[in-house]
Amino acid sequence: MKATVFVTLKPSILDPQGKTITEALHTLGYGSVRDVRQGKYFELDVDAADAEQARALAATVADKLLANPVIESYRVDVEG
Amino acid sequence: MKATVFVTLKPSILDPQGKTITEALHTLGYGSVRDVRQGKYFELDVDAADAEQARALAATVADKLLANPVIESYRVDVEG
């Protein structure tokens, strides 16, 4: 089963990556892109009986390893 | 309007980050996570008349900057 974990910096935290990309896009003439924030995501291929179990596993793994709750928040999506 | 660009290494390319995370999870006892692939995503806040325009802009920007077509592929999502 596939679960996806999306991790982003919390809204109030500085995102240097997004900031640099935004500035680069403005320099390149894409002023209509007002702002960019960058995140990461993880596609997990998990052994799970059902979607609920897959979701729970993904959330545990996100808490443990994939996200740092101090500066990041995450969201889990389960497909199928 | 918000458009999201998802970028991953092409499936045929070994993903060192995903591999390292998979190994770490196995060490931590999460053997039921069979495989992990890591990608990044970009939330763009764009000035666009409609979803189509937003999508087109996001795709252009992805082609130009956000993804490297030699090793990565991308997908665009427009919300609202």
Added chain:
Amino acid sequence: MSTFAVVVFPGSNCDHDAYHAMKHVLGQEARFVWHKESSLDGADAVILPGGFSYGDYLRSGAIARFSPIMGEVARFAAAGGPVLGICNGFQVLLEAGLLPGGMRRNRRLKFICEHVHLRVEQTDTPFTRLAARGRVLRIPIAHGEGNYYADPETVAALEANRQIIFRYTAPDGSRDEAWNVNGSTAAIAGLCNAARNVVGMMPHPERACEAALGSEDGRVILESAVVALAAAAAGGVEQRAAAAQP
């Protein structure tokens, strides 16, 4: 004496090192060229130095390729002028499409700074003509994203055209995956374009030009360029492209 243009992106940090090696160690003319400029001002060779051109949070070299100077670098390269991309400079050349392939993060994800062993695979480029084929050079690397990737067809083409210039090897020059420090495809540490005048490499020859720094093996790379340019100058400026041919 030849003039080497060292391109300075805002986050370049080996620009001074390249300048120092060319000017103070090899006694050549060296000049910084700010990335916002649009002329190389008659330089004979171009060095894209190491560093983190734009912070490289997105991908190394991804933003730098749009700098105004890069159009000029591409024109210079197309005209056969020698261009050397070192570390981040190599990444910029890949992103700019002046060399094939792309970079991933190091196999173990960690940044690695240490001396490695490189085998010289080809000598008919302006940056290797003084080196003996098969010679093993001890030169430092310092990167987090140096895991070179090219698809199998590209690698086959690189092999066929003899474009793989340096490989990571054991100290005795033998190929061994354990010595492929960052996991690069085919242990590629450096390569050239089809015309052979544009060379990109992850290791830092400018850090290995003085005994006081622990190795002088990098000199042969930079001295090759000096000799290639001198030969070209002797043969007439128009034949600069011929500098690549031994």
Added chain:
Amino acid sequence: MIDQQTIEAHGLTADEYQRVLEILGREPNLTELGIFSVMWSEHCSYKSSRLHLRKLPTRGPRVLQGPGENAGAVDIGDGLAAVFKIESHNHPSFIEPYQGAATGVGGIIRDIFTMGARPVALLDSLRFGSLDEPHTRRIAEGVVAGIAGYGNSIGIPTVGGEVAFDESYAGNPLVNVFCLGIAGADALILGRAEGAGNAVYYVGAKTGRDGIHGATMASAEFDEKSEEKRPNVQVGDPFFEKLLLEACLEVMRTDALVGIQDMGAAGLTCSTCEMGARGGSGIEIDVRRVPQRESGMTPYEIMLSESQERMLFIVRPGREAEVERIFEKWDLHAVRIGQVTGDGLLRVRDGGALVAEIPAKALADEAPLYDRPASPPADLPRRQALDPGALEPPPPAEALAALLSSPQIASKRWVYRQYDHMVRTNTVVPAGMGAGVVRVKGTGRALAFAVDGNGRYCYLDPYRGAQLAVAEAARNVACAGAVPIGATNCLNFGNPERPDIMWQLARAIDGIADACRALEIPVTGGNVSLYNETDGEAVHPTPVLGVVGVIEDARRVLGRTFRRAGAAVVLLGDATPELGGSEYLKRVHGLVRGQPPALDLERERALQRLVAGAAADALIESAHDCAEGGLAVTLAECCFQSGGIGVDAAISEPSGGGDRGAAAAALFGESASRVVVSVADGREGDLLARAAEAGVGALPIGRSGGDRYRLAVGGTTMIDAAVAELERVWERGLARYFEDEAA
């Protein structure tokens, strides 16, 4: 209105609040209260340590700038100054190891270039809990990656450092970073606001709500509630700081600046008020003009934000356009946010409204000062009691293997391999081979520097432990061939409101003061980090000393490893049989007990001069100080990374007679003031003569060569092992916690 609860929430005591009322002659508003609270936090005001810090010797013929500015500076000849300082980022690194450590690097680098110096090297001093704990491994990985991430990107080499492990740091790691820069001796720039009417500029990253109350957080111990304070962690942007660095150095070359100050802890508050106070002037700013990253920020938030990568500077009249142009070149926008005034007030406006008005000097200089009660910990006698005769020592070869595989002693390659230690092409001693040494291009000189500290020694005796830290840092520098000329320090302690902790702090400062005076090394600055505790458990008292030395002829630089086979090996200095506080006791017997090694500062000084002089005259080819693990480990380290050169050495019967405890002390005891050198061909006689003249013990103990490590005591071979085998154990000792063999 300001109620009791609000005052407490700001960490101000009733007495302190009373003083606020006196200074203002009225009640503060919330913004003013916030300003007082951060300025008077332990972190910014040094209220518990200031009284004691005055004892440090800060003057010397080479001192160009002592404590009080952003960093200290010493004259290194050729019209140049070495500008250096050390800073802690302990609390943030526990909460978010990567970013906490990264922003710590960013902060200390700003301190250095603010002085007009180009930063040329970093060192790190790290303390973690036991690596057997997965959580500690994660912290260590994050911290090292964070230092690498910031330092590598900005392009300043991390050329050395130290790392140690002890359970006392499990809930409170220490992350201290030292930075050194080079400036023209007459071009140092100071952080002061002068000249009424001069423009006050803000440049750098936009202000967000980061780290609000970060400074007060760094001044309160951890408990479960700290979880809630977490969003205060900041994210560093090394690329942006690189722009700031280059732009500032370019502006400073123009002499258009009156003063400059970085916004570190307590952000805009601290920088405005300190610049005003130092310059004896007033300063007025409008927070509305401060570039903001988030919407709806209040003046309180703007004044207290600790967003990274920001600077405040004062421009000479008429030079504004020139300065703005240079920043534009680097894609930075300098914004005028106020002006210098003549009335001595820090005045903050929000557009038209006046939101704070405080006498700058009183705020900065009249912060509370505490002479806190101090008394030794009740269990000190128990800690210091040790009966070595009662120990059952294992075979020496086994003990050596245990020590070499201890992460404390093992190779630190796993750490420094992640640091770009070569960028700028000045690093003339490879990482991991001793002190950090960088050459100074354009001169024949090199600078050597080291950071050292031993929390275990200080736990057993803070006075002597601190002295030993000074001695070891200076000795490491001398072993590179340098003459020590200046020091900085970072004092990492627990809660100073506890008398036993306060006693440790006071004793440690006394120790540093006495040692620096005796060794003639002035202290030019430093940092104090208190409240390093978790749930009432303090870390070992850990003063970390950074010492800087000059090598007149860079070609005479020494590393610690043997350079050839057949060199005479000489042990300089004298050993007393002692095991107190040693890594051997901890590792082999699980004990942290006894008295730390005795230290005679006069002998230490003579030894250091002898080593530096012998290096300068090329009498010796390598030098390595005997520290953790004693002579046995030191000799092994002389063989490691040498390409497999072995050693055959013998020392005489230890004075304690034949008992096995005495043999262990001879092999693994950590007697201070000892250095193992390998001697240049044919110069042994010269070296011994010089040592005799200097009154330093010098004992020829053997020769380098072969591929085995042999060490005999009193005619009995204690250890005979293949160097390659020992080196493998030593190489894996730390790395094994993080990566499998294949990596």
